[in-house]
Structures are given as C-alpha cells and as structure tokens.
Amino acid sequence: MTEQDTDQLRRYRDLILQATGDGVYGLDIKGHTIFANPAAARMTGYELDEMIGLGQHDLIHHTRPDGRPYPKLECPIYAAFTDGKVHQVSDEVFWRKDGSSFPVEYVSTPVWDDGALVGAVVSFRDITERKRAEDALRESEERYRKIFDSSYDAIVLLDADSGAILDVNQQACKMLAIEHHKLMSMTGFDIHADDAKDVEEFLAKVRDRGRWETESLTCLAAGGLRIPARLSASVAVFEGRDCILMIAHDLRRRIEAEQRVRKLQSDLSHVSRLSTMGELASEMAHELNQPLTAMMNYAQASKRTLETGDSGAQEKVIEFLDKAAAQASRASDIIRGLRTFIKKDEADRSFEDINGLVAEASKLALVGDAAQYIKFEMALAPDLPAITVNRIRIQQVVFNLVRNAVEALADGKEGHIVLGTNLSDDDCIEITVTDNGPGLDEEISDRLFQSFVTTKPEGMGVGLSICRSIAEDHGGRLWAEENPGRGMSFYFALPVSPKSDEIDD
Structure with a gap:
C-alpha cells in the first residue's frame, strides 16, 4: 500500500468519525482521551480540545445514575484495559460539562497492537428518546394493567384468528368461578359453549367493523351456570398480533332489579x-x-x-x-x-x-x-x-x-x-x-x-x-x-x- 493510499484511508476514517451520529472516542492505557469525534463533543457539551489528554472517566463517567460516586475500578469501560474483553452497557449515564446527565448505551472495545493491550475505543449514543418511549410504554402498560385488573367487568383478550385466550382479569375469574391458569388454556368459544354459532357471528362482526356489542349471549361459568351478559368487543393489537378485547358485563343484578x-x-x-x-x-x-x-x-x-x-x-x-x-x-x-x-x-x-x-x-x-x-x-x-x-x-x-x-x-x-x-x-x-x-x-x-x-x-x-x-x-x-x-x-x-x-x- 502506498503512502498515498494510507493517507486516503486515514482521510476516509476521519470523515466517517465526523459523520457518524454516535459518539466515539479513543483511550490510551491510562484512560486518557487520544481522540474524539464531533458527536462525542456535541453530546457531552465539551470542545474537542477540552477532551483530548484528559481522563475520560473523571470527565463524563464519574457518577452513577442514582448520584453515588462511580469508582474507576468498577467502570466497564476501564475493565477493557484489564481483561481485554468487549463490554456493552445500556443502563448508565454520561455527564455533560454543565453538570446534567443523559442516559447512554455504550460499547468499550479493547485495542491491541502487536499482541499488547494499548487502550480502548468507546462508542456511545444518547438514548433519551428511547428511554422516554420505553417509560411511556411501561406507564401505558401499567395503566392498562391497573384498569384491566381493577375493572368491575370481566375482560378477556382473545387471539383474533384462533379465539385462544391470551389474558383475563381477576373479575373474569371471579364471575366465571374458574381459576386463572385454567382460563388461560381455554378459548372464547369455551366460555360461550352453548352459543357457539352466535359467538362466531359476533366475532365476525367485530373483525369486520372493528367493534360490536350484544346482550344476546350468555357466559358459561363453572358448574354449567349460564350468566346473561352484555358483551362489548373491539379489535386491538397486542405484542404485534391482532387481538379482540372483549368486556363482559354481568347482567344478573340488572335483570333482578328490573x-x-x-x-x-x-x-x-x-x-x-x-x-x-x-x-x-x-x-x-x-x-x-x-x-x-x-x-x-x-x-x-x-x-x-x-x-x-x-x-x-x-x-x-x-x-x-x-x-x-x-x-x-x-x-x-x-x-x-x-x-x-x-x-x-x-x-x-x-x-x-x-x-x-x-x-x-x-x-x-x-x-x-x-x-x-x-x-x-x-x-x-x-x-x-x-x-x-x-x-x-x-x-x-x-x-x-x-x-x-x-x-x-x-x-x-x-x-x-x-x-x-x-x-x-x-x-x-x-x-x-x-x-x-x-x-x-x-x-x-x-x-x-x-x-x-x-x-x-x-x-x-x-x-x-x-x-x-x-x-x-x-x-x-x-x-x-x-x-x-x-x-x-x-x-x-x-x-x-x-x-x-x-x-x-
């Protein structure tokens, strides 16, 4: 390879480092920064010349997410200097120059030269938006579960194609007098065994129109008890699969009152x-x-x-x-x-x-x-x-x-x-x-x-x-x-x- 080719490769490398959206910096065996790309400087709030030559752990990785000090010897980035292994982490934070922190996921990869461990290269990315999305999803799931479990009505989640029960709340178990694990092995047709044809027609309307309700079906509880119910169902997507969310309101009290x-x-x-x-x-x-x-x-x-x-x-x-x-x-x-x-x-x-x-x-x-x-x-x-x-x-x-x-x-x-x-x-x-x-x-x-x-x-x-x-x-x-x-x-x-x-x- 000629010297011109080497210069060209080096130039391509520098262009790639400058263009990538992930932060990248290199450390010598002492943990001092020997290079950093613009994304690393931008995300941490430092200028490039403020990062070069300094211990990167003391600069941006000195404190844990909960505020406790983060000893250098426990840092996965520096572990690469001692064990020579790649370390990947997704639940820590880096600290900006202004004292604020942001969640990151990073990979610390050891660098070898003629069989000798000479440092590490670290690539990281800001996962603030991903964390927000995950938190929002978790909160949404918690709200769903809270509503699901605290509802006075029986709620059953069915697979839209097979009718298999994917989830039920406690009220469904109580109303039908059937244990949770037994219900989870059943289908929607088992709950309405006496009205199989009508159930198929009801589910077909739900699939075609997106939602439907009826008071003409009964739920079959333990012991053969038939419970009159108002069924409301709608199409939903759960964990990537088409489902039918069905809510059954027990009509016995209303009928008795009438x-x-x-x-x-x-x-x-x-x-x-x-x-x-x-x-x-x-x-x-x-x-x-x-x-x-x-x-x-x-x-x-x-x-x-x-x-x-x-x-x-x-x-x-x-x-x-x-x-x-x-x-x-x-x-x-x-x-x-x-x-x-x-x-x-x-x-x-x-x-x-x-x-x-x-x-x-x-x-x-x-x-x-x-x-x-x-x-x-x-x-x-x-x-x-x-x-x-x-x-x-x-x-x-x-x-x-x-x-x-x-x-x-x-x-x-x-x-x-x-x-x-x-x-x-x-x-x-x-x-x-x-x-x-x-x-x-x-x-x-x-x-x-x-x-x-x-x-x-x-x-x-x-x-x-x-x-x-x-x-x-x-x-x-x-x-x-x-x-x-x-x-x-x-x-x-x-x-x-x-x-x-x-x-x-």
Whole structure:
C-alpha cells in the first residue's frame, strides 16, 4: 500500500468519525482521551480540545445514575484495559460539562497492537428518546394493567384468528368461578359453549367493523351456570398480533332489579285497580241491584201465576224464567268483569285482539248512573293485527281513560264519548278516548301524568301516572291533547312489533 493510499484511508476514517451520529472516542492505557469525534463533543457539551489528554472517566463517567460516586475500578469501560474483553452497557449515564446527565448505551472495545493491550475505543449514543418511549410504554402498560385488573367487568383478550385466550382479569375469574391458569388454556368459544354459532357471528362482526356489542349471549361459568351478559368487543393489537378485547358485563343484578321493579309496578297497578273499584262501590252495587231486583220480580210473578191455576200459566212462567235467567247472566257478566279487572295480574304477555280488550274494558267503565246519560260510541278499526301485551294492564289503561271521561261529563248535558282504534302510519295501534267535557286547566294539563296530581277531591292521583308507565313498559306512548272545540282526547299507542326484550318480560 502506498503512502498515498494510507493517507486516503486515514482521510476516509476521519470523515466517517465526523459523520457518524454516535459518539466515539479513543483511550490510551491510562484512560486518557487520544481522540474524539464531533458527536462525542456535541453530546457531552465539551470542545474537542477540552477532551483530548484528559481522563475520560473523571470527565463524563464519574457518577452513577442514582448520584453515588462511580469508582474507576468498577467502570466497564476501564475493565477493557484489564481483561481485554468487549463490554456493552445500556443502563448508565454520561455527564455533560454543565453538570446534567443523559442516559447512554455504550460499547468499550479493547485495542491491541502487536499482541499488547494499548487502550480502548468507546462508542456511545444518547438514548433519551428511547428511554422516554420505553417509560411511556411501561406507564401505558401499567395503566392498562391497573384498569384491566381493577375493572368491575370481566375482560378477556382473545387471539383474533384462533379465539385462544391470551389474558383475563381477576373479575373474569371471579364471575366465571374458574381459576386463572385454567382460563388461560381455554378459548372464547369455551366460555360461550352453548352459543357457539352466535359467538362466531359476533366475532365476525367485530373483525369486520372493528367493534360490536350484544346482550344476546350468555357466559358459561363453572358448574354449567349460564350468566346473561352484555358483551362489548373491539379489535386491538397486542405484542404485534391482532387481538379482540372483549368486556363482559354481568347482567344478573340488572335483570333482578328490573324484575323487582316490575313486581312493584304490578303491585301498584293492583292497588290502583282495587282503589278504583272502591271508589265505584256504590255504582257497582246499583248496577248489580237492577238485575237482582228484576230476577226477584220475575220469580214472584212466576209464583203468582202458578197460584192462579190459569191454563196458560205454564207458558207465562217459562217466559218469566227466561227473563230472570237473562238478568242473572247480566249480573254474572258484571261480576266476572269485576273479578278479572281486580285480580292480581302476572307479568306474562300474549297475543291479543285489541278491539276485544277495548270493548270488554269499556263495559266495566260505563257502570253507574253517570254513564246512563252519556252517548257512548265505539269506532273500532277492523282487521287490526293481534299484538303482544299484558291483557289486564292494557284493560286497566282503557278503563281509566274511559272512566275519567265519564267523570268529566258527570255534571254536564249531552255528554259524548268516542272510543276508537286505528293503525297509525308508524305501525302502532292507537286507542283513542275523546270526550266533549270541560277540558283541563293549564296548570293541571302540564302535570297530568305526574304522580299524585288529580282533579278529584278524594282521588290518589296515581291512575294516569300508572297508565303511562304501563304504556312505556309496552314500548308505547300515552298522551293527551285538547280538542279544537271542547273536551279532551287521550291517545294510547302500542307498537305492532315490540322489541324482543319487551316480549320476554
């Protein structure tokens, strides 16, 4: 190699040292700096001539990260001078001229000359940004783990392709009554073994749309217990692999609470019906007294006819007895309707003919003297579809609306009530009760459906409030409007196709 070639190589070496972003410096056997590149000077805050000839350990490596002194004999850089081995470190700091420190990773490589150890070359880089990223990632993982483990909901991390369980939190173990290590050997399909097809469809929607949720699946716990749950899932990336993060919220408490509320609503509805019948006691007595009196008169007439010994007595007695039987049937219908109305209803629902329910409830609402002087008209739409309802509660609403109309017309003349049904444009059956009474004061109208609001001196003020609750429980609505001329109209809308959860009530 010519001297020119040697100079050229030296020049390339110097250019490489100047261009590299890593700090590089060389040490002699005593640890004094014999060269350093611009990056080393820039990162430590020294000028190049301030570094040359000085002990590099005392200059930039004198103190540990925690502030304790760093003895030279324990320094990996200087160890290269004694053991002749390469030392690589990634958890120490170098110190700048201004007294500040920065995290570094470095490699100390021994330098040999004709078999003799003559020094070392050190390359290092500032890993501040990497440390920040690592710290941020660690903090993020700690937050994730804290949220993961402290959640009141069960959380399961699944492999997006196989469905294998990659991680579960303690709440999942608690809810399913399955130990952590056993869950970690299972798949998402094992947790929903009874709904395998539905689970596959659910996971497919999560993969396609990125997230999905459902309340139609159950979780299979230890002992075969099926737990109703709301599942929310989303696609996530964990340790470089596609995953599905699934959160299961146990619905048992909510379902139990809803059942208790329905029980209370049923009890309150029952009390309201009993109270209403109590208020109508005298009217009911009068209504029953008429057929009973007629029956007694026909019986007495039959007796007198038989006592006369008239040749046509038998035919007359038969006629009287037929009329008595008709009155007995009338009384029986009244009592049967009353018993049906006041009995404690169950929460079960069935497909019902609304027109039949409306007609039956209106008969009971029209008992008493007040109703005798009111023109009552029914305008029931034909061919209405049967819908799923609680029969007794729907009749309770119709009874209350018709009875309120009767009472609103009690002191007036030419009272007129129209009870109608029709199929609305939004696929609801509407029951309408319209009267030509005095209407309502604005103060009462604004609070009409609130509890304990009443226009009756001895009323409890819960009838319309309960009616609205019944309507909403069926997915419907109950509202009132003033008629253009006189009176009020009450509208009770029931959806033809209720939601599935309403049918299951």
